[in-house]
Amino acid sequence: xxxxxxxxxxxxxxxxxxxxxxxxxxxxxxxxxxxxxxxxxxxxxxxxxxxxxxxxxxxxxxxxxxxxxxxxxxxxxxxxxxxxxxxxxxxxxxxxxxxxxxxxxxxxxxxxxxxxxxxxxxxxxxxxxxxxxxxxxxxxxxxxxxxxxxxxxxxxxxxxxxxxxxxxxxxxxxxxxxxxxxxxxxxxxxxxxxxxxxxxxxxxxxxxxxxxxxxxxxxxxxxxxxxxxxxxxxxxxxxxxxxxxxxxxxxxxxxxxxxxxxxxxxxxxxxxxxxxxxxxxxxxxxxxxxxxxxxxxxxxxx
Amino acid sequence: xxxxxxxxxxxxxxxxxxxxxxxxxxxxxxxxxxxxxxxxxxxxxxxxxxxxxxxxxxxxxxxxxxxxxxxxxxxxxxxxxxxxxxxxxxxxxxxxxxxxxxxxxxxxxxxxxxxxxxxxxxxxxxxxxxxxxxxxxxxxxxxxxxxxxxxxxxxxxxxxxxxxxxxxxxxxxxxxxxxxxxxxxxxxxxxxxxxxxxxxxxxxxxxxxxxxxxxxxxxxxxxxxxxxxxxxxxxxxxxxxxxxxxxxxxxxxxxx
Numbered sequence: 001x002x003x004x005x006x007x008x009x010x011x012x013x014x015x016x017x018x019x020x021x022x023x024x025x026x027x028x029x030x031x032x033x034x035x036x037x038x039x040x041x042x043x044x045x046x047x048x049x050x051x052x053x054x055x056x057x058x059x060x061x062x063x064x065x066x067x068x069x070x071x072x073x074x075x076x077x078x079x080x081x082x083x084x085x086x087x088x089x090x091x092x093x094x095x096x097x098x099x100x101x102x103x104x105x106x107x108x109x110x111x112x113x114x115x116x117x118x119x120x121x122x123x124x125x126x127x128x129x130x131x132x133x134x135x136x137x138x139x140x141x142x143x144x145x146x147x148x149x150x151x152x153x154x155x156x157x158x159x160x161x162x163x164x165x166x167x168x169x170x171x172x173x174x175x176x177x178x179x180x181x182x183x184x185x186x187x188x189x190x191x192x193x194x195x196x197x198x199x200x201x202x203x204x205x206x207x208x209x210x211x212x213x214x215x216x217x218x219x220x221x222x223x224x225x226x227x228x229x230x231x232x233x234x235x236x237x238x239x240x241x242x243x244x245x246x247x248x249x250x251x252x253x254x255x256x257x258x259x260x261x262x263x264x265x266x267x268x269x270x271x272x273x274x275x276x277x278x279x280x281x282x283x284x285x286x287x288x289x290x291x292x293x294x295x296x297x298x299x300x301x302x
Numbered sequence: 303x304x305x306x307x308x309x310x311x312x313x314x315x316x317x318x319x320x321x322x323x324x325x326x327x328x329x330x331x332x333x334x335x336x337x338x339x340x341x342x343x344x345x346x347x348x349x350x351x352x353x354x355x356x357x358x359x360x361x362x363x364x365x366x367x368x369x370x371x372x373x374x375x376x377x378x379x380x381x382x383x384x385x386x387x388x389x390x391x392x393x394x395x396x397x398x399x400x401x402x403x404x405x406x407x408x409x410x411x412x413x414x415x416x417x418x419x420x421x422x423x424x425x426x427x428x429x430x431x432x433x434x435x436x437x438x439x440x441x442x443x444x445x446x447x448x449x450x451x452x453x454x455x456x457x458x459x460x461x462x463x464x465x466x467x468x469x470x471x472x473x474x475x476x477x478x479x480x481x482x483x484x485x486x487x488x489x490x491x492x493x494x495x496x497x498x499x500x501x502x503x504x505x506x507x508x509x510x511x512x513x514x515x516x517x518x519x520x521x522x523x524x525x526x527x528x529x530x531x532x533x534x535x536x537x538x539x540x541x542x543x544x545x546x547x548x549x550x551x552x553x554x555x556x557x558x
Contacts, residue, residue: 097365165363166402170464173360174415174471175392184414189405 033279040272048273052222053255057266062274064221065255068137069206069281071225071244072251075141076148076205077198084149084201085194088156093182105157112150119147120214128215135216137225138245143211148201155197159190192296199289203282209253219258221250252278311336311475311505312357316371319352321364326352328529329371334522336474339497339506341520341537343513345552348526350509351399354477357507358394359387392419395468396477400484401460403452403467408435408444411452411463415471430470438466439496458489465496476500478508482515494519513553517541525549 051061091108095101123143133139163186171181187194225244232239252274259271312334319327327349334340342350355361356369359380372379380390403411412431421427431448435441440462444455452463461481468476478497482490497506497519510516516523516537523540525533525548533540533549544550 164402166398166400167404168363169360169396169398170402170404170467171414172363173358173391173396173398174418174467175388176414176418177388180418184418185404 036272036275036279040269040274040276043269043273044276048270049277053220053258057264057270060259060267060270062252062255062277064224065250065252065274066277067224068217068221068249069251071137071249072140072144072212073202073206075137075245076144077202079142079145080148080152080201081198083145084152084198085156087149088153088194089160089182089187091153092157092160093178093186108150108153112154115210116147116208117210117214119143120211122146123211123215134246135218135248136246137249139215140212140217140249140251141245143215144205144208147208147211148205151201151204152198155201156190156194159193159197160186162193163189192293196289196293199285199292203285203289206251206281206285207253207278209251209257212251212254213257217254218248218250219254221248223247225249252281308335308337310334311376313374313377314372315374317353317356317373318370319349319356319361320366320368320370322366326529327356327369330531332524332531332534334475334505334507336505337501337503338521339501339508339519340522340524341516342507342509342524342526343511343516343552344526344532346511347528349529350526351479353526354396354479354507354509357475357477358391358396360391360396362387392471393473394475394477395471395473396479397461397464397468397481399480401457401464403455403460403463405451405453407449408452408455408463409448412467412470415467419471434466434470435463437469437496437500438462439492440466456489458485458492461485461489461493462496465493469500473504475505475507478506480509480511483511490515513541525552527552 048061049066050063051059052063053065054060091101091105095104120143123139123146127133127139127142128135131139133142167185167189168181171185176184225247226241228240228242228244230239230241231237256271256274256278259267259274262268310333312332314330314332314334317327317330318325330353342353344350352361357373357375357380361367369381373381375390375394378385404414406414409431412434413427416427416430421430432441432445435444440459443459444450444463452460455463461484465476465481482493485493494515497508500506501521508516508519520537522535523533523537524531525540525544525546527548533544533546535545540549541553544553550556
């Protein structure tokens with residue numbers, strides 16, 4: 001009898017303990033957010049988004065930083081998406097399930113946990129020095145692509161693994177080839193989960209600072225990479241160019257880092273405002289991942 | 303009289319099958335006649351599913367599965383190196399235990415097999431979709447909702463959709479691996495009726511746990527036990543006058 005009361009009490013205590021831990025961690029986060037918001041809200045103006053950094057805190061903005069971040073994200077996606085999804089499909093559907101495959105899979109999982117600065121060093125040695133890409137958008141994008149590649153491969157594999165084996169059987173039984181099965185049945189069914197994984201990987205990449213500092217991204221830039229779309233006066237009026245990929249760049253977290261390390265109070269405010277912008281970007285990406293997942297889950301039930 | 307026009311479509315010689323080191327089929331010898339219904343019966347784990355899954359090589363998908371011996375389909379060993387598995391599976395269709403429609407529309411479920419085999423013309427696909435659904439006795443129930451997701455159908459409807467999907471690519475043989483085990487009695491009756499209809503144009507091999515079903519739908523019955531073929535013959539004879547003691551025990555339900 002007393003044992004029963006005791007375990008019931010224990011249950012209650014654990015419940016209260018759990019709730020207080022949760023409330024505590026949420027509160028810390030909330031305080032942090034409010035603090036940053038109060039610090040930075042005075043600088044959250046249109047001008048802040050459209051100005052280059054400056055020596056005067058009042059005139060400094062994050063134009064080159066957010067444009068750089070967008071450039072880096074696009075470059076990262078261009079390389080990491082096809083490589084990562086392709087490798088995931090290969091490992092899950094094509095590769096023989098032998099020791100070598102197992103070994104590769106374990107190592108990919110390990111790579112996902114390697115500190116990002118290590119990728120920075122690799123990027124510095126391989127892309128910046130050996131391939132002579134210099135401190136360009138391309139070098140930065142490739143470095144971050146390496147960083148998110150394991151995450152994308154793993155989420156592709158998991159997404160494919162979640163599809164019942166019976167769907168593969170059904171497809172092969174009507175005489176489909178492996179590629180037809182992947183292309184018409186597995187990829188469409190896995191797309192929601194793959195995209196969710198991809199977006200989460202990208203939102204990790206957008207906040208990365210260490211590897212980009214390691215490869216030598218600049219902290220002060222007063223110009224933008226060449227625009228990929230160039231408007232002309234004559235026919236065909238528009239030209240596309242990827243030359244911007246070879247220009248130097250900075251990104252939001254580096255800009256923030258730079259401002260935080262300055263002594264003037266004004267730059268501190270700028271940093272807080274920059275953090276708000278960065279947080280909003282990550283939030284938008286995470287929300288779209290959630291929406292995407294809901295959208296596909298609604299469509300496919302097994 | 304009937305036997306004269308029926309030729310063996312599958313000649314199986316000394317077929318043994320293994321999952322890893324475990325032998326699940328031992329030296330099976332059997333001929334399957336065309337345009338007939340052959341029922342495979344036996345207790346769980348006797349290898350009957352493995353047997354039919356060897357006939358279209360769908361078991362190739364399973365890790366560590368291998369076979370010994372020969373399966374001649376139209377006098378060609380399907381386990382020869384130069385056999386086109388895709389072509390084999392097109393000729394030897396299959397319906398699985400649990401209905402497994404694609405998570406797409408009813409129409410797409412059937413059109414898929416056609417599209418991957420290079421049927422391009424929309425009118426032609428439309429026509430075959432309708433014809434297959436009619437053959438599978440599903441047309442009247444779904445004709446107004448072809449765009450509807452197949453997963454919203456009932457289990458019995460899903461299974462008939464899977465049969466329609468198999469029929470659409472005009473196979474010669476249809477393998478049914480316990481097609482009624484996951485559906486209700488009324489749907490089961492519909493599928494049995496369907497098997498009766500289909501036998502005119504197709505060779506059917508059906509695995510079943512249900513003895514009455516085997517007796518009702520099949521012309522020939524094979525009894526498997528622990529990976530061995532114990533008895534094979536005309537269904538009537540197997541059920542009325544089994545030659546082997548073990549067959550008799552199983553059929554009469556005296557089996558342990």
